[in-house]
Amino acid sequence: xxxxxxxxxxxxxxxxxxxxxxxxxxxxxxxxxxxxxxxxxxxxxxxxxxxxxxxxxxxxxxxxxxxxxxxxxxxxxxxxxxxxxxxxxxxxxxxxxxxxxxxxxxxxxxxxxxxxxxxxxxxxxxxxxxxxxxxxxxxxxxxxxxxxxxxxxxxxxxxxxxxxxxxxxxxxxxxxxxxxxxxxxxxxxxxxxxxxxx
Amino acid sequence: xxxxxxxxxxxxxxxxxxxxxxxxxxxxxxxxxxxxxxxxxxxxxxxxxxxxxxxxxxxxxxxxxxxxxxxxxxxxxxxxxxxxxxxxxxxxxxxxxxxxxxxxxxxxxxxxxxxxxxxxxxxxxxxxxxxxxxxxxxxxxxxxxxxxxxxxxxxxxxxxxxxxxxxxxxxxxxxxxxxxxxxxxxxxxxxxxxxxxx
Numbered sequence: 538x539x540x541x542x543x544x545x546x547x548x549x550x551x552x553x554x555x556x557x558x559x560x561x562x563x564x565x566x567x568x569x570x571x572x573x574x575x576x577x578x579x580x581x582x583x584x585x586x587x588x589x590x591x592x593x594x595x596x597x598x599x600x601x602x603x604x605x606x607x608x609x610x611x612x613x614x615x616x617x618x619x620x621x622x623x624x625x626x627x628x629x630x631x632x633x634x635x636x637x638x639x640x641x642x643x644x645x646x647x648x649x650x651x652x653x654x655x656x657x658x659x660x661x662x663x664x665x666x667x668x669x670x671x672x673x674x675x676x677x678x679x680x681x682x683x684x685x686x687x688x689x690x691x692x693x694x695x696x697x698x699x700x701x702x703x704x705x706x707x708x709x710x711x712x713x714x715x716x717x718x719x720x721x722x723x724x725x726x727x728x729x730x731x732x733x734x735x
Numbered sequence: 736x737x738x739x740x741x742x743x744x745x746x747x748x749x750x751x752x753x754x755x756x757x758x759x760x761x762x763x764x765x766x767x768x769x770x771x772x773x774x775x776x777x778x779x780x781x782x783x784x785x786x787x788x789x790x791x792x793x794x795x796x797x798x799x800x801x802x803x804x805x806x807x808x809x810x811x812x813x814x815x816x817x818x819x820x821x822x823x824x825x826x827x828x829x830x831x832x833x834x835x836x837x838x839x840x841x842x843x844x845x846x847x848x849x850x851x852x853x854x855x856x857x858x859x860x861x862x863x864x865x866x867x868x869x870x871x872x873x874x875x876x877x878x879x880x881x882x883x884x885x886x887x888x889x890x891x892x893x894x895x896x897x898x899x900x901x902x903x904x905x906x907x908x909x910x911x912x913x914x915x916x917x918x919x920x921x922x923x924x925x926x927x928x929x930x931x932x933x
Contacts, residue, residue, distance in 0.1 A: 584792050594782050596905035600918055607925070707794035720798055723921050727805070 539714055539735040540569035541728055544701055545647070546577040546709040547627025547634075547661060550591070550605050553651040554612055555710040555722040560644055566729040572643050574634040575701040576627065576694065577709050583702065589624045608722070615656035625654055626662040628694075632685040633667060635693050637676070645674050737912055737933040738767035739926055742899055743845070744775040744907040745825025745832075745859060748789070748803050751849040752810055753908040753920040758842055764927040770841050772832040773899040774825065774892065775907050781900065787822050806920070813854035823852055824860040826892075830883040831865060833891050840872050847871065 543559050545552040563570040581589070591598035602618065609616040630650045637643035649670045653659040659666045664682055671678035684690060701711070705718050712719040712728035714735055719728035741757050743750040761768040779787070789796035800816065807814040828848045835841035847868045851857040857864045862880055869876035882888060899909070903916050910917040910926035912933055917926035 584794070594905060596782070596900075596903055600903060600905065600916055603916065604918070604922075702794075705794055705798060707792060707798065718798055718801065720802070721921075723919075724802075 538567065538569055539732050540571050541732045542571045542573050542713040544573045544575055544706055544709060544711040544713065546575060546624075547630040547647075547650050547654065548589075548624030549577060549709040550601060550623075550655070551608075551722040552710040553655045554605075554608050554614055555725055556647050556651050557614055558612060559725060562725060562729055566733055568729050568732040572634065572638075572647060573697060573701075574627075574631040574643075574647070574694070575698045575706070575709075576631060577624075579698055580702050580707060584707065592623065615652070617656050617658055620654055621658050621660055625660070628662070629664065629667060629685060630661050632690050632694050633671070633681055635690055635697070636681050636684045640676070642671075642674050642676055646670060646676075649673065736765065736767050737930050738769050739930045740769045740771050740911040742771045742773055742904055742907060742909040742911065744773060744822075745828040745845075745848055745852065746787075746822030747775060747907040748799060748821075748853070749806075749920040750908040751853045752803075752806050752812055753923055754845050754849050755812055756810060757923060760923060760927055764931055766927050766930040770832065770836075770845060771895060771899075772825075772829040772841075772845070772892070773896045773904070773907075774829060775822075777896055778900050778905060782905065790821065813850070815854050815856055817856075818852055819856050819858055823858070826860070827862065827865060827883060828859050830888050830892050831869070831879060833888055833895070834879050834882045835874070838874070840869075840874055843872050844868060844874075 541563060543555070545556055560570060581587075586593060591601045606616060606618075634643050634647055637646050650661050650667070653666055653670060654661045661667070668678035668682060671681050704713060704716070706713075708720050710722055712725060714728060714732045717731055719725075719731070739761060741753070743754055758768060779785075784791060789799045804814060804816075832841050832845055835844050848859050848865070851864055851868060852859045859865070866876035866880060869879050902911060902914070904911075906918050908920055910923060912926060912930045915929055917923075917929070
């Protein structure tokens with residue numbers, strides 16, 4: 538079976554519903570799933586953007602929040618607005634998501650961080666928030682946070698972000714099946730269908 | 736019944752599949768449909784963009800053409816790439832689409848112009864192309880083109896574009912049900928479902 542790679546950024550609004558539903562949908566489609574956190578900021582910078590397009594283009598931003606509200610309502614997902622800031626800095630959370638891979642807690646951790654950002658108005662850049670989430674999952678928070686600060690983990694996230702850019706990713710969430718790219722929560726079903734046919 | 740307003744720009748790639756399928760889907764949903772051509776260029780200029788975002792942001796542009804190819808294949812729509820230029824200038828076609836409203840040929844004309852742009856590599860800014868399309872629909876092309884050059888029609892298109900901006904439209908295609916905005920061909924089904932519930 539060909540896997541779907543789920544490329545997500547913790548500050549990204551549409552990554553939130555994608556993260557909350559992808560495991561269920563991939564399971565139903567019988568498609569293996571790889572969680573691939575990355576940082577969108579450096580990729581937007583390559584495009585000449587120093588902020589989220591939803592902040593740079595006001596009408597687009599107003600629409601996005603309305604659209605996200607409709608999507609979350611349809612999915613039964615909580616959404617408390619506004620988040621404490623937009624976009625939030627997902628650097629530490631993304632490093633932790635990499636740390637969690639070896640122990641298998643990355644999916645649960647990812648969903649909890651997205652809920653903290655978009656449903657609980659928490660500061661996801663704060664180690665206190667992240668430690669509470671980790672403890673709630675039964676993870677040794679101090680050990681995970683310590684590992685997330687090490688150079689190999691920092692280098693891994695940098696390499697993962699560079700890989701995203703190299704493979705054509707310009708926004709989040711994105712889905713890759715081999716070289717086939719799908720962009721946006723609204724392309725998740727099409728991406729899974731592609732993986733099934735591949 | 737509440738109508739869906741279909742706001743489209745003749746140069747816009749994703750407006751093409753939307754234009755080709757909206758009449759069928761609106762009919763199936765029993766939702767009245769209003770065709771509302773406008774110009775996206777002036778709205779992008781307000782956002783500080785002097786070209787299509789798909790040209791400004793190269794990775795996004797590469798993705799868009801791949802995504803459009805998949806969508807057209809799934810819809811059974813012809814797509815011949817590249818168009819003679821991207822985006823093409825839809826000014827004259829949009830004025831003609833307004834002229835056609837009184838005689839009822841706007842939907843057929845709209846679909847023919849999108850096919851000319853994206854499936855036939857024709858120059859949709861050329862009056863020759865537009866006259867051929869009009870004649871094919873049994874319309875008096877000289878009369879329609881003459882009316883499209885009059886000040887009232889020019890003013891109507893300008894007003895329609897200003898209305899689009901005022902009502903929050905920032906891209907094409909867009910769908911409005913009253914004040915409720917949906918953006919993108921991929922939101923057509925959601926827009927029709929909204930209209931049915933309204």
